[in-house]
Amino acid sequence: MKVYGVNISPNVRKVLAALEIKGLEYEQISVLPATKTPEFLAISPRGFIPAFGDGDFHISDSSIIIEYIEVMHPDTPLIPSNPQDRAKSRWLEEYAGSVLFPGCAAVFEETVIKPNFFKQKTDDARVATALNETLPAALDYLEGQAPENGFFFGNNIGLADISVVSPIINAEFAKFRIDEARWPKMAALVKRIKAHPAFAKLLKEEEKTIMGIISGELVAS
Amino acid sequence: MKVYGVNISPNVRKVLAALEIKGLEYEQISVLPATKTPEFLAISPRGFIPAFGDGDFHISDSSIIIEYIEVMHPDTPLIPSNPQDRAKSRWLEEYAGSVLFPGCAAVFEETVIKPNFFKQKTDDARVATALNETLPAALDYLEGQAPENGFFFGNNIGLADISVVSPIINAEFAKFRIDEARWPKMAALVKRIKAHPAFAKLLKEEEKTIMGIISGELVAS
Numbered sequence: 493m494k495v496y497g498v499n500i501s502p503n504v505r506k507v508l509a510a511l512e513i514k515g516l517e518y519e520q521i522s523v524l525p526a527t528k529t530p531e532f533l534a535i536s537p538r539g540f541i542p543a544f545g546d547g548d549f550h551i552s553d554s555s556i557i558i559e560y561i562e563v564m565h566p567d568t569p570l571i572p573s574n575p576q577d578r579a580k581s582r583w584l585e586e587y588a589g590s591v592l593f594p595g596c597a598a599v600f601e602e603t604v605i606k607p608n609f610f611k612q613k614t615d616d617a618r619v620a621t622a623l624n625e626t627l628p629a630a631l632d633y634l635e636g637q638a639p640e641n642g643f644f645f646g647n648n649i650g651l652a653d654i655s656v657v658s659p660i661i662n663a664e665f666a667k668f669r670i671d672e673a674r675w676p677k678m679a680a681l682v683k684r685i686k687a688h689p690a691f692a693k694l695l696k697e698e699e700k701t702i703m704g705i706i707s708g709e710l711v712a713s
Numbered sequence: 714m715k716v717y718g719v720n721i722s723p724n725v726r727k728v729l730a731a732l733e734i735k736g737l738e739y740e741q742i743s744v745l746p747a748t749k750t751p752e753f754l755a756i757s758p759r760g761f762i763p764a765f766g767d768g769d770f771h772i773s774d775s776s777i778i779i780e781y782i783e784v785m786h787p788d789t790p791l792i793p794s795n796p797q798d799r800a801k802s803r804w805l806e807e808y809a810g811s812v813l814f815p816g817c818a819a820v821f822e823e824t825v826i827k828p829n830f831f832k833q834k835t836d837d838a839r840v841a842t843a844l845n846e847t848l849p850a851a852l853d854y855l856e857g858q859a860p861e862n863g864f865f866f867g868n869n870i871g872l873a874d875i876s877v878v879s880p881i882i883n884a885e886f887a888k889f890r891i892d893e894a895r896w897p898k899m900a901a902l903v904k905r906i907k908a909h910p911a912f913a914k915l916l917k918e919e920e921k922t923i924m925g926i927i928s929g930e931l932v933a934s
Binding site for chain 2: 537538549551552553555556557559560563564575576578579580582583586587591633
């Protein structure tokens with residue numbers, strides 16, 4: 493199996509985490525976001541990362557890729573089998589992707605990627621909106637959904653957990669921290685998810701990429 | 714089962730079509746887009762339509778709702794069981810929702826809803842972008858995916874077909890027509906899907922809503 497993308501992308505991280513949790517072998521191929529070469533568009537029709545290959549079969553969209561991996565490799569399930577939990581898991585994934593992701597990506601892009609990698613000025617207003625509006629609203633909602641212990645659907649980590657923590661990791665690279673007094677269940681859940689061996693392994697690699705960007709070693713060509 | 718929304722919304726239509734094709738009983742409850750009352754937000758946390766209820770269980774997002782219906786009522790399957798076709802079906806649904814939908818919605822909102830229902834001026838530039846750029850690009854891509862005969866995944870209508878035709882129906886309410894010379898497979902596929910008894914039944918009801926809007930009988934309160 494091949495995963496196309498960069499390891500510090502929230503949606504690429506989702507797929508890598510799913511593969512690591514399931515203990516599956518894969519190859520990661522570095523492709524920057526918004527790559528529109530004919531070769532990559534043949535694999536990912538909208539140029540999105542992550543894209544995924546399994547032999548001759550290619551597909552993109554992290555949610556679709558992970559469901560495919562789950563169907564092909566059902567051991568260590570990541571998606572609940574109960575129909576209502578299954579739907580709630582997809583809803584949490586959808587919410588994380590469409591609400592949490594834009595807030596976290598704004599903070600990460602403006603304060604890590606733009607000044608260091610692209611040598612561009614930070615849009616302070618965009619950061620302020622994310623920190624003061626988007627992220628608090630998302631965390632308020634998720635605090636009401638988060639479990640006291642374990643993970644969203646019991647004692648085992650799953651796709652909902654992966655999906656929620658993945659964009660937050662990018663905000664944390666940008667020095668954002670979840671206020672433990674305001675969102676105690678979410679703060680504890682994110683810690684538990686990041687402590688999982690699959691995430692610990694991925695984050696060790698990602699920190700090298702982040703350090704390369706912050707040190708100025710990695711810049712846009 | 715209850716479906717909350719208006720029947721001329723592309724994503725509500727997806728859910729109604731899935732229920733009709735499966736021959737399931739349901740109740741449709743009229744809720745306008747972007748309804749943010751506390752009662753509705755308890756059912757649909759982002760205020761989106763369609764929302765869906767099955768007893769005490771509520772969920773929103775048309776894709777998630779239809780997967781739930783499919784799991785609970787597997788007869789007359791709408792999602793392929795083969796893992797690769799399953800992933801491709803979700804990709805077509807995702808593509809329809811994120812590329813085709815915005816183009817079709819722009820044409821429909823600007824030329825049907827805004828002037829008639831909201832008594833607002835049409836944004837001609839938005840319509841031109843949709844007609845000259847968004848929709849041709851989407852139809853070019855889909856023409857390469859569409860089957861010569863039958864439906865996307867064989868002889869039976871499925872979720873990919875429902876998802877692709879549903880936004881196009883709104884563009885057609887706004888007098889858009891797929892150019893048969895340029896996109897022959899898509900033009901023929903849309904005709905076959907609309908001729909399915911489930912769509913024929915839904916469209917008969919929808920035409921009453923559209924006529925109410927165009928005649929000026931239905932206006933924003």
